[in-house]
Amino acid sequence: xxxxxxxxxxxxxxxxxxxxxxxxxxxxxxxxxxxxxxxxxxxxxxxxxxxxxxxxxxxxxxxxxxxxxxxxxxxxxxxxxxxxxxxxxxxxxxxxxxxxxxxxxxxxxxxxxxxx
Numbered sequence: 021x022x023x024x025x026x027x028x029x030x031x032x033x034x035x036x037x038x039x040x041x042x043x044x045x046x047x048x049x050x051x052x053x054x055x056x057x058x059x060x061x062x063x064x065x066x067x068x069x070x071x072x073x074x075x076x077x078x079x080x081x082x083x084x085x086x087x088x089x090x091x092x093x094x095x096x097x098x099x100x101x102x103x104x105x106x107x108x109x110x111x112x113x114x115x116x117x118x119x120x121x122x123x124x125x126x127x128x129x130x131x132x133x134x135x136x
Contacts, residue, residue, distance in 0.1 A: 067104040068111045071097060078127070091132035098124035 074097040081090035101108065101121045109117055 065111070067100060067107055071100045071104075071108065074100065087132055091128040094124045094127035 074093055077093045078090060078097065081087070081093060098121055101117055101124065105117060108115070
């Protein structure tokens, strides 16, 4: 209860002078934007890295004929594309993400159905 009173008094003192409002609010907004941008950029790259690692695993599982693992990894790679399509397209505009997605969908159907 005391905290609410203190916060309300602080808010009232800030809002009484418009110039002070701008001096306080603008740096806060800029800080939040910078924090959000710094937090989002590594995530975007992380998703591309996750997808690339998934492709390496798929290649390895094909070579070793580990069909169950291959199918699980193909499904995982497809999920990465589904959840991050726009981000991936911005990071790698030369990839045909729709065709890659179709390939990831085809692996479980074509390979695992017959060899699983």
